[in-house]
Amino acid sequence: MTKIAVLRAGGDARVAATPDTVKKMTALGLDVSVEPGAGARAGLPDSAYEAAGATVGGGALDGADAALVVEAPLGPLPRGLAVIGLLDPYAEDDRAARWAEGGVDAYAMELVPRITRAQSMDVLSSQANLAGYKAVIDAAGAYGRAFPMMMTAAGTVPPAKVFVMGAGVAGLQAIATAKRLGAVVSATDVRYAAKEQVESLGGTFVTADLEAMKAMETKGGYAKEASEDFQKKQAEHVKAHLAKMDVVITTALIPGRPAPKLITQDMLSGMKPGSVLVDLAAPRGGNVEGEAEGVTVVRPQNILEGLPGEASNLYARNLLSFLTLIYDKETGALKADPEDEIVRGTQLTRNGERVHERFAPPRT
Numbered sequence: 408m409t410k411i412a413v414l415r416a417g418g419d420a421r422v423a424a425t426p427d428t429v430k431k432m433t434a435l436g437l438d439v440s441v442e443p444g445a446g447a448r449a450g451l452p453d454s455a456y457e458a459a460g461a462t463v464g465g466g467a468l469d470g471a472d473a474a475l476v477v478e479a480p481l482g483p484l485p486r487g488l489a490v491i492g493l494l495d496p497y498a499e500d501d502r503a504a505r506w507a508e509g510g511v512d513a514y515a516m517e518l519v520p521r522i523t524r525a526q527s528m529d530v531l532s533s534q535a536n537l538a539g540y541k542a543v544i545d546a547a548g549a550y551g552r553a554f555p556m557m558m559t560a561a562g563t564v565p566p567a568k569v570f571v572m573g574a575g576v577a578g579l580q581a582i583a584t585a586k587r588l589g590a591v592v593s594a595t596d597v598r599y600a601a602k603e604q605v606e607s608l609g610g611t612f613v614t615a616d617l618e619a620m621k622a623m624e625t626k627g628g629y630a631k632e633a634s635e636d637f638q639k640k641q642a643e644h645v646k647a648h649l650a651k652m653d654v655v656i657t658t659a660l661i662p663g664r665p666a667p668k669l670i671t672q673d674m675l676s677g678m679k680p681g682s683v684l685v686d687l688a689a690p691r692g693g694n695v696e697g698e699a700e701g702v703t704v705v706r707p708q709n710i711l712e713g714l715p716g717e718a719s720n721l722y723a724r725n726l727l728s729f730l731t732l733i734y735d736k737e738t739g740a741l742k743a744d745p746e747d748e749i750v751r752g753t754q755l756t757r758n759g760e761r762v763h764e765r766f767a768p769p770r771t
């Protein structure tokens with residue numbers, strides 16, 4: 408019987424399997440073993456895992472065929488194990504080399520290709536969506552005023568002006584959340600396609616040069632680094648816009664690179680006293696530079712700590728979907744097809760070798 412271990416994360420409140428996904432795994436014929444306390448910080452007690460059919464105890468990894476994790480386990484792992492989770496393939500250490508050497512097959516879920524068939528496994532999207540929501544909730548908490556316009560007998564409360572920079576998965580959810588709270592919302596992105604998405608959510612799209620944007624879009628829907636000329640024009644335009652904003656949420660990322668700096672000290676200093684800024688790109692170096700008097704800058708290192716139950720539910724379902732792809736029900740064994748686009752896109756190491764086309768060292 409194939410055995411799946413669910414490991415407890417060290418620095419993260421999320422967990423890689425929930426009682427709900429454990430039930431589904433056992434129904435598939437898998438034997439699930441959970442480290443004690445793995446779900447505790449997500450509000451999921453050991454007893455709930457036991458009730459769902461898992462074994463809870465030390466030695467979860469003993470005899471395991473695969474481990475589901477939230478973050479990369481940096482300690483020794485048994486030879487032959489498949490490890491599946493947010494393994495941070497861009498980290499500048501020798502983790503992939505060590506996994507290869509130790510005979511561990513590592514799958515980095517942040518590399519799941521953005522194709523239709525893989526949507527249910529897309530951890531970046533499921534987590535970014537929640538992060539975008541939470542960023543607005545946190546901003547509303549830190550902002551000392553109301554979001555919606557209120558017309559009362561005692562006078563009118565004006566609506567908050569919210570500006571979202573980076574209108575990907577997190578940014579679009581931030582726009583939707585701010586709209587639901589009654590704010591007047593504007594947003595920007597370097598991708599031309601984002602304009603229509605922002606507008607369909609009731610936001611205003613902010614850009615210095617729409618034509619230049621059209622020329623910058625790449626096939627995968629990701630942003631390319633913008634030209635210097637565009638960046639300069641856009642920065643001037645954004646600076647003037649920022650000076651009028653009450654709340655700003657920044658979400659801009661470029662895969663595998665440090666986050667682009669979108670708000671400089673100079674721009675920040677031009678913002679209104681009492682304004683609030685939440686920088687969701689903080690864990691990747693941040694979109695915002697410096698501090699300014701009267702402006703609250705929030706730089707959450709792991710915003711999903713504040714939504715661990717929801718984040719775990721979605722993350723666990725993403726992992727279950729991936730596990731289903733590499734599990735052969737007929738033989739009851741794990742059998743990842745190295746030719747499968749999703750496997751090829753995520754697998755860092757296989758049978759003692761580094762195999763990912765982007766991360767493996769060139770063969771000599």
Ligand code: NAD
Nearest residue numbers: 521522573574575576577596597598628630658659660667
């Ligand atoms: P991301 O987290 O890598 O980046 C967030 C946003 O920041 C992106 O929209 C990016 O264009 C933007 N950005 C980068 N540099 C910027 C700059 N200098 N100024 C302003 N914005 C900047 O992106 P993401 O949210 O993971 O995904 C981006 C897009 O990919 C989505 O909006 C969607 O269209 C597409 N996508 C497709 C699928 C799918 O087809 N299955 C799944 C998820 C996302």
